[in-house]
Amino acid sequence: MRTSLSIVLSLTLLAPAQGLSQNALSVDGLRVEYLTNPIGIDVVQPRLSWRIASTRRNTMQAAYQLQVGTSEASLTRGANLLWDSGKMVSGASVFVDYGGPQTLSRTRYYWRVRVWDSSGRTSPWSAAAFWETGLLQPGDWTAEWITPPPTAADSLPSPSPFLRRAFRVGDAVRSARLYVTSLGLYEIYLNGQRVGDQLFTPGWTSYRRRLQYQTYDVTALLRSGANVVGAMLGDGWYRGNLGFFRQRNLYGRQLALLAQLEIRYQSGRTERVVSDRDWKASAGPILSSDIYGGETYDARRELSGWAAAGAPYDDRNWTTVGVLVYPPPAALVASLSPPVRRVRELRAVAIRLAPSGETIFDLGQNFTGWARLSVRGPAGTTVTLRFGEVLDREGNLYTANLRAAAQTDRYTLSGNGREVYEPHFTFHGFRYVAVRGLPAPADSATITGIAVSSDLAQTGSLVTSDSLLNQLQRNIVWGQRSNFLDVPTDCPQRDERLGWTGDAQVFARTAAFNMDVAGFFAKWLSDVAADQDPSGSVPWVIPNPLGGDSTHFAGTAGWSDVAVIVPWTMYLTYGDRRLLERQYPSMRAWVDYARRRAGTGLIWRPGWQFGDWLALHSDDPSYPGATTGTDLIATAFLAHSTDLVSRTAAILGHESDAAEYRARFRAIREAFNREFVSRTGRVGENTQTAYTLAIAFDLLPDSLVSVAGGRLAQDVEARDHHLTTGFLGTPYLLHVLGATGHLGDAFALLTQRTYPSWLYPITRGATTMWERWDGIRPDSSFEDPGMNSFNHYAFGAVGDWMYQNIGGIDVDSAGPGYRRARIAPRPGAGLTSASASLETAYGMLKSAWRLEGRRFVLDVAVPANTSAEVTLWDARVADVREGGVPLDGRDGVRSARQRGNNVIVDVGSGTYSFAVTP
């Protein structure tokens, strides 16, 4: 009995392996633009991407075939196709243009793909995937912009309006779509159910020019007979408090909703229920809701059943809505970036009574979101929740650093059993919740942290043998999660939370390791271009509600350079050429503008600069300025962006532009050398940032690079391995040390634990990146509360160095989007192992190494249709084994050679295990 059972078992275990024969080649991971099976997109010629899985090493795609149909059945039969590409001889598997007939509004396109590889194998057809278009023409919208009746309090935080409309569904429904957007934020309901799980819709864009709408498949929410659609609106970014000047109504005064429900019946008939004068409005339980301020909610005022279909609801007391006479001027655009969602729940790790009398819940992690309150108590009891990132020395919630942002929620109980409350149109940056007014003693279920963020796939991971470095990596990821909330913000807690361009610029490369930010930045870059001044100047914050012109709140080196550096970074990391093409006019306009500012001498001096923001000042460490001259920094960035525009022009085939910007780059470089570089290799004020930028941006003559690198290393050593850099120098510092032969100094800086350093905040319990190196000073006092965020990702820009050097993963610019990767981990600082992985557009790229005595073992995975250059430092070809045997003739190893002290192995796709035994 036992024998036959084990035979059966082993046969079953063998079966799948045999099915997946030696030659298996398959296609999956189908994506359209930046999403999987998106609905409601408005890209008329979307780009299609797929991943190839292969059991064989060195698999490259030789050809592909795409088929598109308007029904899944016809697609799988291969009949009545809308488009068949035929066999295309091409290696492209990422961002391949759809080439069929013009796409139409509200249509679902099913597609599939198969591939041939370079050894002649053909994959089966992939499973079918789809995309569905939204409303592509302005004329597709028949809904009207409706607005609740204005109240006297419109210029103050006022109650959130509720809007509703009842309608009947007569026939059997085949499908239904709801297209929605708003001025202000919206939540929409059908028959009492919240539609979708997206938060902070319609998102934040350059509202005067681009307004996103969302498309929801609501087929399952409709019922035959009576139905109700209802919405609530919040002030949000549109008219709530925004910016550091305590202003409201920056985009407009009136909230409004545009909603279009389209029902297709089985019979073929279609019907629309749209926002129009038939809708009614009322105030409800949300008495006020403000992004900085928080929400005040009175559960006694709940409008029970207002959006439910079942029992008839008496809305006679509701008022009729108005229709906006002048619809907003912005173009309605579909959202392409992954939406904001709840992404984590956090339980309290400690609950204690503070001297203030409040109960303090410690959620163990600084983050962005809110608290879910669960209470039971008498009607009319008000529970007040205040949110903060740290506690003061007495153990009270510290809120001075929140400036004017109250981030306080107030909930008044209805008295009906257990009440569970979450706010609607606000978010907070916090780790601690201070609660007052609880009707009963708190327990661990009273408060639950709800983390919200743009729901971006976590694509990267990095784990090392050093727990402090691992904590640093976690803090960087939490900083990103906390601040990638539809736009990349500086911080999530004080009265700011704006799309600061400098912060996003320095962090973009790291961000692209941790998460899939391709769609997120593609969306935001549209707003960069939309809000760019006609002069070419780029605002400090995007979207820009601050107003200004080319020089007010705009046009600053290192910040405005976001217009060039981020599109370039997205091209490198995702191979997004169309994005580069789209942003090219914006990129050029910025460098042209900056050069005009610099004038004929090409040294950019005039105007306000942030410089190396938050660098250490030589005599006052709390001074938010820079020790490196702002003219040096501005000129360096001008050179660098000009260089990137020249490279971009070359990639896009604009040859004469490429030559012109190349010549400009050289001229700026010469000017830089004349002005800031001595013959002995001293750069500017002799600061870490001066050397770092000059070398990173290739501004020095070859003969001076190593001298300047040496001077930089000397400074670092003289400071006992402490950094002095701010926002702009920090991202490049370790790269430059490594590239000029001072890797040891780079590791020593990274692993430094005393102030100022990356790890110092961790020794003080940080769970996110701090805005300042000394947010909490060594003497335990706080930095100036005017600017002391504990959740600012900018200094987390060191993450890309860690991935590239400790993990060993990088893109080769010759194969953007990781078509070609570089694997070159560098053990240092006593680390004994590290492993990094990155889910690229082609599949999983991995690099994991460990030291086994004197033996260095490196495990690598390279996705199909890509290749990688693997560097084994300080090794000889003869000492290297792969899978236990010499490299010569190993399957998948295309070449192996000695380059100086290192071995360079060129591999095709597959998994490899290298070992170097000296």
Ligand code: BGC
């Ligand atoms: C923000 C920054 C931003 C800076 C401009 C600050 O208030 O929080 O991160 O880049 O202003 O210097």
